[in-house]
Amino acid sequence: METKNKTDESIFYSNAFRSVAYQAVLFGLLTLLGWYLYSNVNENLARQGIATGWNFLTTSSGFDIGESVIRYDAGDTYGRALLVGFLNTLRVAVLGIVLATFLGVFMGVARVSSNWLLSTIASWYVEICRNVPVVLHVIFWGTVIHLLPAPKQAIIPFEGAFIMNRGVVMPFPVANDAYVWVGVALLVGIIGVVVLNKWAQRKRERTGEYIPTLWKGLGVLIAPPLLVWLAFGAPLVWDVPSLQGFNFKGGLQFSPELIALLVGITFYTGAFIAEIVRSGIQSVASGQIEAARALGLRPGFIMRYVTMPQALRVIVPPTTSQYLSLTKNSSLGVLIGYPDLVNIGNTTLNQTGQSVEAIAVMMMVYLSISIVISICMNIYNRVAAIKER
Amino acid sequence: MSDQSTAEPVIQLVNLNKWYGDFQALCDVNITINRGERVVVCGPSGSGKSTMIRCINRLEHHQKGEIIVDNIELTDNLKNIEAVRSEVGMVFQSFNLFPHMRVIDNLTLAPMLVRKMPKADAEEIAMQYLERVQIPEQAYKYPGQLSGGQQQRVAIARSLCMQPRIMLFDEPTSALDPEMIKEVLDVMVELADDGMTMIVVTHEMGFAKTVADTMVFMDKGEIVEIASPDVFFTKPKSERTQLFLNQILTH
Ligand SMILES: Nc1ncnc2c1ncn2[C@@H]1O[C@H](COP(=O)(O)OP(=O)(O)O)[C@@H](O)[C@H]1O
Ligand SMILES: [Mg+2]
Numbered sequence: 233m234e235t236k237n238k239t240d241e242s243i244f245y246s247n248a249f250r251s252v253a254y255q256a257v258l259f260g261l262l263t264l265l266g267w268y269l270y271s272n273v274n275e276n277l278a279r280q281g282i283a284t285g286w287n288f289l290t291t292s293s294g295f296d297i298g299e300s301v302i303r304y305d306a307g308d309t310y311g312r313a314l315l316v317g318f319l320n321t322l323r324v325a326v327l328g329i330v331l332a333t334f335l336g337v338f339m340g341v342a343r344v345s346s347n348w349l350l351s352t353i354a355s356w357y358v359e360i361c362r363n364v365p366v367v368l369h370v371i372f373w374g375t376v377i378h379l380l381p382a383p384k385q386a387i388i389p390f391e392g393a394f395i396m397n398r399g400v401v402m403p404f405p406v407a408n409d410a411y412v413w414v415g416v417a418l419l420v421g422i423i424g425v426v427v428l429n430k431w432a433q434r435k436r437e438r439t440g441e442y443i444p445t446l447w448k449g450l451g452v453l454i455a456p457p458l459l460v461w462l463a464f465g466a467p468l469v470w471d472v473p474s475l476q477g478f479n480f481k482g483g484l485q486f487s488p489e490l491i492a493l494l495v496g497i498t499f500y501t502g503a504f505i506a507e508i509v510r511s512g513i514q515s516v517a518s519g520q521i522e523a524a525r526a527l528g529l530r531p532g533f534i535m536r537y538v539t540m541p542q543a544l545r546v547i548v549p550p551t552t553s554q555y556l557s558l559t560k561n562s563s564l565g566v567l568i569g570y571p572d573l574v575n576i577g578n579t580t581l582n583q584t585g586q587s588v589e590a591i592a593v594m595m596m597v598y599l600s601i602s603i604v605i606s607i608c609m610n611i612y613n614r615v616a617a618i619k620e621r
Numbered sequence: 622m623s624d625q626s627t628a629e630p631v632i633q634l635v636n637l638n639k640w641y642g643d644f645q646a647l648c649d650v651n652i653t654i655n656r657g658e659r660v661v662v663c664g665p666s667g668s669g670k671s672t673m674i675r676c677i678n679r680l681e682h683h684q685k686g687e688i689i690v691d692n693i694e695l696t697d698n699l700k701n702i703e704a705v706r707s708e709v710g711m712v713f714q715s716f717n718l719f720p721h722m723r724v725i726d727n728l729t730l731a732p733m734l735v736r737k738m739p740k741a742d743a744e745e746i747a748m749q750y751l752e753r754v755q756i757p758e759q760a761y762k763y764p765g766q767l768s769g770g771q772q773q774r775v776a777i778a779r780s781l782c783m784q785p786r787i788m789l790f791d792e793p794t795s796a797l798d799p800e801m802i803k804e805v806l807d808v809m810v811e812l813a814d815d816g817m818t819m820i821v822v823t824h825e826m827g828f829a830k831t832v833a834d835t836m837v838f839m840d841k842g843e844i845v846e847i848a849s850p851d852v853f854f855t856k857p858k859s860e861r862t863q864l865f866l867n868q869i870l871t872h
Contacts, residue, residue, distance in 0.1 A: 437740035440733060522680055523717035523776075527731035527783060528706040537730060541721045 273588060280585075288584045289314075295579055297571045299487050310580050317576030318597055324494055324572065325559040325601070331498045332558060333551075336505025343510045354506065361503035366561050370496035374568035377488040383475055392472045394480060399491055401473040404484035410464035417456035424452040489570035493562065501558040505551055512547035513539065545616050552609040556602050563598075573597055628655045631691050631787060631818055632677060638685035639672055646672045647683070648842045654820065654835075656786075659813050661829040662822045664839035665865060670822045673839070674789045677820070678709045691786065707735055710780030714792040716772045718764035724751070724775050725760040728782045736783070743782070750778040754808050770801030774808055781812075788812065790821040824869055830854065838862045 243249050277284055289311035296306050301319045304312060342354035361369070378397050381387065386396035393402035405411075432443040461467075473483030516539050524534040563574040573594055581590035632654040639647040646669050654660055662670050675681045676688060679695050679702050688695040690705045719727050728747035732738040738746075751757040754774035756767075764772055773793055780788060790809065794802040806828050813819060813832045823829065829836060829850065836853035838846040838861070846853070846862045857863050 436733070440737040440739040440742070442734070442737060517717075519713060519715050519717040520719065523711075523713060523719075524731075525680060526678055526706060526709075526711040527779070528703060528735040529731060530703075530734075533734050537734070538719055542719075545721075 277588075282585045284586070284588065286589060288580070288586050288589070293580070293583070295583070297576065298569065299485075299490065299571060310584065313576050314573070314580065314593060317571060317573035320565075320571050320576075321559075321562055321573040321597075322601075324490060324497075324562045324565065324570070327494055328497045328501065328558050328562065329555050331494070332501040332505055332554070335498060335502035336551075336554075337509050339502065339506035340509025340513070343506060344513050358503045358506050361499050362507065364500075366497065366500045367564060367567065369500045370493055370564045370567055373492035373495045374489070377492050383478060383480060392470070392483070394473065397488060398479060399488040400486045401480045401483045403470040403472045406469040406471045408464075408467045408469075410461065410467050413464070414457045414461050417460040418453075421453040421456045424456070425449045428452050487570075489565065489568050492568055493565045493570045493572075497558050497561050497564070500561070501554050504554050508547055508550045508554070509543075512543040512545075515546045516542045541616075548612055548616070549609060552605055552612075556605055559601050559605070560598060630654065631656045632820075633689040634673070634676075634686070635689070636686040637673070637676065637683055637688060639669075639676060639681065639683045646842050647676070650686070650842075650844050652837065652844060652847065654818065656818055657816045658818055658834050659832050660820045660835045660837060661833040662820060662837045662839060663824055663826075663829070663865070663869075664845075668839040669842040670839055671791050672842075674711075674791055674820055674822060677787075677789060678706050678711055680711075707783060708785055709787045709789060710783060710785035711789045712773070712776050712780055712791070712793050714795050716764070716769075716776045716796070718772055718776055718779070720764050723761055723763055724756075724767070727764065727775065728779050731779075732782050746784075747778070747782055750781045751775075753781070753811070754778045755804075768801060769797045770804045773797065773801075773805045777805075777808055777812075787818045787820075790819065790823065792822050792824075794823065794825060826854075826870060838865065840865070 274284070290309050292307055293310045293313045294306050295313070297304055297313065297316055299320070300316045301323060302312075302316060304316050339354045339357055342350040343358065345351055377399070380395060380397040383394070383396050383398055386394035388394055394400070428449055429445055432445050436442055471482045471484075473480040473485070520538055520542065521534055524538045529538070562572055565572040566575045566578065569575070577590050577594045581587045584590070630653045632652075634650050634652050637647055637650040638645070650669075650673060652660075662673070664670055672681055676683050676695075677690060682697075683695075691708055693701050693704050695701060695705060718724075719730070722730065725744060725747055728750065729738075729740065729743035732743040732746065733740060736743075748757055748760065751760055754777055756771055756774055759767055759771060759775070764775065767775065773796075777793075793809070794805050797805065802825070806825060809819075809821070809828070810832055819832075821828075821832075833850050836846075836848055836850050837844055838853070838857070838859070840861050846857055846859045848857065853862070854866065857866065
C-alpha cells in the first residue's frame with residue numbers, strides 16, 4: 233500500500249521491532265541493577281571482613297534444636313541443621329495440608345447442607361477463622377496450649393495418651409523388622425484396590441452390572457498387610473510414654489510448638505478451603521442436577537458423575553494456592569519457637585553472618601516447594617479442562 | 622385423533638395444587654392424557670406451564686391433588702419416583718447437557734447406571750438415536766463444541782436413550798437462534814409421527830397446528846381451556862385464550 237507520510241515506514245513503527253527493543257532495554261536495565269546490587273553487597277561484606285561462600289554449611293553449628301525428624305545434635309553441621317529445619321517445615325506443611333483439606337471439605341459441604349445447625353456452625357467457623365490474621369491464630373493456640381495442665385496433671389483422653397502444656401504424647405508401636413514387609417504389603421494392597429476398581433469398571437461396561445467396591449476395596453487394602461503381620465507372629469510392642477522427672481519419655485511426641493502452629497494454620501486455611509468448596513458445589517448449575525434427576529439417576533450417582541467432576545474444576549486450582557500459602561505461613565513457627573526452616577535459617581544467619589547465603593537457601597527451598605505444588609496443579613488443570621470450541 | 626375405544630390414560634392430573642411458599646403456582650389443574658396423545662401447552666410467561674410439567678416427573682412436588690403416571694401415583698415414595706422418571710424423558714429450554722462428557726458419554730450415562738446396560742449396547746443405542754437426530758458425526762465431541770440446535774438435538778437423543786414412553790418438552794426452542802429452531806422442531810415432528818406420548822410447552826404455533834392432538838391454554842396457574850387445534854385456533858371459548866392468541870399470532 234502507498235503511504236503518504238514518510239515516517240510511517242520507519243522501522244520504529246514496526247510492531248516486531250518495538251517488542252524486541254522493549255525487551256532488550258528491560259533486560260539491560262535488570263542486568264545493570266543486578267550487577268549494582270551484587271557488587272554493592274560484595275563490597276560491604278568485604279569491608280566487614282565477612283567471607284562469602286558456602287563453607288559454613290560443613291562447619292559445626294554448635295546449637296541444639298528442640299525437635300527433629302532425623303538424628304541431630306549440636307556437633308552436627310549447619311548444613312544438617314538446615315536440613316532438619318527443612319524437614320520440620322515439610323512435616324508441619326504436609327500435616328497441615330491434610331488436616332486443612334479434611335476440615336475445609338467438611339465445613340464447605342456442611343455450609344450448603346440443608347441441616348440448619350450444621351450450616352450455621354460452619355458459617356460461624358468460616359467467618360471467624362478467615363477474618364482473623366493467621367499470625368493471631370498461631371499466637372492464640374501457642375497461648376492456649378501453655379494454659380493446659382502441667383505433665384503431672386495431664387489430661388488423659390485414653391490409656392497411655394497425655395495432653396498437657398508440654399504437648400501431646402501417645403503410645404507408638406516399637407520398631408520391628410517385620411514392619412518393613414507390612415509396609416510393602418500395604419503398597420500391594422493399594423495396587424490391589426486400583427486393579428479392583430479397574431476390573432469393576434470393565435465388568436460394568438461389559439455386563440452392565442454395577443459392583444460396589446467400597447467394602448471389597450477395604451478388604452483388598454487391609455488383607456495383605458494384616459496377613460504379613462500375622463505371618464511374622466503378629467509382633468506388637470507398644471512404646472508407652474511414661475513420666476520421668478518433669479517430662480514424658482518414649483511414645484509418639486508432639487511438641488506444643490508443633491501443635492500450636494499446626495492447629496493455627498489448619499484452622500485458618502481450612503476456612504478458606506471451606507469457602508472454595510462451597511462455591512465450587514454451588515457453581516454447578518441447578519439445571520445439571522435436574523437433567524440428571526430427570527434421567528432417573530440416583531443422588532449418589534449424580535454427585536459422583538455430574539456434580540463432583542464439575543465442582544472439582546472450580547475447587548482444585550484455588551485450593552492449590554491455599555496449599556501454597558499454608559506452606560509459606562508455616563514459617564510463622566518462628567513466632568512460637570517451632571524450629572522450621574526460617575527459624576533455623578535465622579539462627580544460622582545470626583551466628584555465621586552469611587546472610588545472603590542463608591536467605592538464598594531459604595528462598596530456594598520455598599520456591600522449590602511452591603514450584604512442585606504448581607506443577608501438580610497445572611497437570612491437573614490440563615487433564616480436567618472442559619473442552620470447548 | 623385419540624380414538625375413544627383404544628384410549629388408555631397414561632397421565633392423570635386430578636385437582637392438582639402447588640404452592641411456592643405463599644404463592645399458588647397451580648390451582649386445581651385437571652387433565653387426562655392418553656397413550657400416544659400429543660399435547661401442546663401454551664400461555665403467558667409465569668402462568669405455571671413449567672411447574673405443571675415438572676410436577677409430572679417430580680422435579681417439583683405438589684401439595685394437593687393426585688398425579689398418576691402409567692398407573693403409578695407420585696408420592697414421596699422413592700421407588701415410585703424412580704419408576705416414573707425412568708419412563709418419562711424431559712427436554713429443557715437450556716439443554717442441560719453435561720459439559721464435562723463427550724456427546725456419546727452424555728447419552729450412555731443413564732442407560733448404563735439406571736438400566737444396567739452393558740457399555741457396548743448403550744453405545745449402539747446411542748449411535749442409533751444420534752443418527753435419528755442426524756448428528757452421528759458429533760458423537761465424540763464435547764457439548765461446548767456444538768451449536769445450540771445440535772446441543773438440543775443431543776439432549777433429545779439423550780432422553781430417548783432411556784427409551785421413555787412419555788416425553789416432556791419445556792420450551793425446547795426458546796433459547797435457539799431462529800435458523801436453528803426448524804432442525805429441532807423437525808426432530809420433534811418425527812418423534813410425534815412415531816406415536817410418542819408428548820407434552821410440549823411451546824409458542825411455536827405452526828408446530829402446534831401440525832402436531833397437536835390437544836391444545837391446552839394456561840393462565841395464572843389454571844388450565845383455562847383444553848381443546849382440539851381446530852377449535853382452539855378458530856373459535857376458542859375463553860376470552861383470555863382469544864386475547865393471548867391474538868397477541869402471539871400477530872407477532
Ligand atoms: N422455585 C420457585 N420458587 C418460587 N416461585 C416460583 C418458583 N418457580 C416458579 N415460581 C413461580 O411460579 C409461577 C409459575 O412459574 P412457571 O411454571 O415457571 O411459569 P411458566 O413456565 O408458565 O412461565 C411464576 O410466577 C414463578 O415466579
Ligand atoms: Mg417456563
